[in-house]
Amino acid sequence: MRIHALTARAVRESLTADELARAAGAAADALLEVWPEVVQVRPELAAVLRANTDALADHAPDILWDPDGHPVLFRAGTSLLDTGLAAPAVTYWRAMAGNASVRTASAP
Incomplete structure (x- = not known):
């Protein structure tokens, strides 16, 4: 699914922290669900899934x-x-x- 960057930003900014956490978790789970175990046969799909994972990680790294x-x-x-x-x-x-090391160092 594609969404315009301004629309995506408006949606993110309208969410509470809990809603953002649930949405990011659901998006990460969905990406993993559709990601085939063997991606060499569809490298273009793998590239799209990686790009979406990168975008998600950029907007919700802590989550x-x-x-x-x-x-x-x-x-x-x-x-x-x-x-x-x-x-x-x-x-x-x-x-x-x-x-990982930053998060381990800052863990209680």
């Missing part, structure tokens, strides 16, 4: 890491490797490691 990283974040990194995109995969996994 996707609470309490641990949502599985869709890991699927996106694995997808880069499965598609043969080694350099972007290294960059992705380094960022994931940084995010």
Whole structure:
């Protein structure tokens, strides 16, 4: 599904924190649900799913890491490797490691 960026922003800004958390969690679950186990046969689908995961992570990073990283974040990194995109995969996994260590350091 596509939505204009201004419309998406207006919706995000109208949500309470609890509504945003539920919506982001549902979106992450939905991405994971439609993501095929084997993506090499449909690299264009994998690219779209990664882009959507990146957009979701950009707008709701704390939600996707609470309490641990949502599985869709890991699927996106694995997808880069499965598609043969080694350099972007290294960059992705380094960022994931940084995010994980920041959250571990700030955990009570």
